[in-house]
Amino acid sequence: MIRVGIVGFGTIGKRIADAVAAQGDMHVSGVLKVTPDYEVLVAAAKGFKVYTLPDRVEKFKKAGIEPAGTIEDLIKASDVIIDASPEDVGAENKEKYYSKFDKPVIFQGGEEAEVAEVSFNALANYDEARGRRYVRVVSCNTTGITRVLTSLMLNGVGIKKARIFIARRGADPKEYKKGPINDVVPNPATVPSHHGPDVKTVLKNVDIVTMAVAVPVTIMHMHMAFLELDGAYPRDAVLEALAKTPRIFLADVGAGFQSLAQIIEYARDLGRPRGDFPEVAIFRDSVTVNGNELYLMYGVHQESIVVPENVDAVRAVLGAMPKWESIKKTDTTLKLFTEGKRYG
Template sequence: DWRMQVAAEKGFDLFGANEAAVGALRTAGLEPRGTLTALLEQADVVVDCTPKRVAAENVTTYRAKGLKFILQGGEKHAVTGHSFVAESSYAAAVGRDSTRVVSCNTTSVVRTLTALKAAGLLVSARGTLLRRATDPWESHESGIMNTLVPEPAIPSHQGPDAQSVDPELDVVTMAVKVPETLSHLHYWNVRLTRSSTREEVLEAFRGSARIALIRGDRGLGALNAVKEWMLDIGRPRGDLYEVALWEDMVTVRGDELFYAYMVDNQAIVIPETIDAIRAICALEPEPSRSMAITDASLGIGRLVAAIRHEPATIA
C-alpha cells in the first residue's frame, strides 16, 4: 500500500515476510530485496513491530539465528522476560538478548511514576485512561462513534504491565475507549509519602526531560492543540515523544496529588526503542548517557526548554 511506496521513496530496502509477500510487492511495482530470511542475514538486532502474537511466533527464528530482538507492548512480558522503559529498567537490559518495549500508555505511566518515585514522593497511584478508539490510519475502517466503551476489567492491563517494568509500583488503572484517534488522555490520583506542595511535585516532573509540562492557559488546553503545536514546530509527523502533562492542572492536597496528561500513541515509544537498541547491544552501559544522546537527536530537550522559555542545554 501507500506506506510501502513511501518507504521505498525514502530509500528503505523492502523485504517480504515470505515469497508470496515478495510477489505482492513486485505486483505493486516495488522492488523487494528478498524475504525475511534475507533481511535477517543482514541484521544485528531486530525491532519486531508486527501485530500482537505474531512476534511471539518469530522469536524462535531470531533465537535460532543468534539475533538480538526487541518486541512491542502487545506481546507478553514472559516472551522476553524483561520489559523496558529507559528511565526505569535500562540498566537491567544492558547486554540482554531481548527486551520488550511496553505500550504507549504503560510507558507514560512508568515515566511519570518513576519521576515521583525518584523524588521520594510515591506511595501508590490510581489512574483512569481515556484511550483512543483505533489507530489513525485505520479510523475509516474501525473504531467507535457516538459512544464510550469502558474496559470491563479492573485493573486494566496497563497497571500490571507497569509492574512488569517496576514490580515495586503500587498502581491500578481503569480505561475507557473514546471516539477519537489523536492520542490518549490520563487522569491520576497519587498518594504521596507525606504532605507536599505543588511546586515540589512539579520539580519532580521537571527531573525528566521526557515529561513536558504544558499549560492550557497558553492555548494548549486540548489534544488537537498540542498535536497542531508539534506540527508547527516541525516535529516529523507531528510526533510528541514526551508525556505532555498539564502544569496548571496539577493539584496537591496534603498527601494527595492529582494530575492529567496526554500520550501520543504513535510517538512516545520511539525514544524508548532507540534506547532499548543501545542497551541490549551494550553500546552504552549508562542509562542517562543513552537517553541524553537520544533526546538530543529527537529534539526532546529543546521542546522542554521552549516550554520553560530557557535556552536548550543538551549534553
C-alpha cells in the same frame, strides 16, 4: 554503526525507522513489510531497503516491487532487530524466525510480557536490558505512566498507590475501520485494565490499579491520575521533578494548551515529523496536591511515545552507551525538549 533491522513498518515501525536513521551511531539495515502498499513507497523514498516474508515475495513482485530479500536475510544483515509487528505477531516471528538466530530482538508492548526477558522503559530500567536476547518496550499508556511515576521516584517522591483512569483514543488516525463513534466503551469492563499489571513488569513494586474506556478520538490518550504519596510534598517540588525529567512536557492552559488537540497543533507548528509528540504532555494546571494525595492529567501520544524508548533499547541491549548519555543523544537527535532537563 549498529545495523538495525525493523520488522513491521506500520504506525510504530515507520517512526522508529526515521528515528534510528537520525541517530548517527546506528542505521536502518532494512524494513520488513507484509503488504505492498503505499508505505513501501514511503520506505523507498527514505532509502530503506524493503524485505518481506517468504510467502509474500510473489505478491510484492506482482505489485511491481522487488523485495531486498526475506525476513531471514534482514536478520542476517542486522545487529539487532526491532519487531514492530501487530499484536501477537511478534511472538509468532520469534518462534518462526528469531529463535534460529543469535541476534537480540526488541519487541513492542502489544506482545505479552513473557515474549521477552525484560520489559523496558529507558528512564526506569535502562540497565536491565544489557546483554539480553529479548527485550520488550512497553506500550504507549504503560510508557506514559512509567515515566510519570519514575520522574517522581527519581526525585525522592515516594508513591504508595497509583490509581489511574484512562480515556483511550479509539483508533489511530489511519485506522478508518475502527470505532467507536459517539460512544464510550469500557475497555475492558473489568478492573484492572491491563495497564496496571503491565507497569509492574517494569516497576516491580508499585501498587497500581488502572481503569480504561475507549472514546471517539484518534489523536492522543488522556490519563487522569490519582497518586497517594508517602507524605505531603509541596506542589512546587512535584512540578520541579516533572519539569526536569526528560520526555515530560508541562503544558499551561494559560499558554493556550486547553486540550490534547493543542498539544498536537504545537507539534505540527514546530515542524515535528508527522506532528508527533513523544513527550508525556502534563496539564500543569491539573497538578494538584491535597495532603498526601496528588492529582494530574496528561496526554499520551500513542503513535510516537515509544519511539525514543526503542532507540534507547537498541543501545541498552548492546551495551553501546550508558543510560543518560543515550537518552540525551536520542532526545537531541529527535529534537525533543531538552532545555532545563537533567540527564543523569
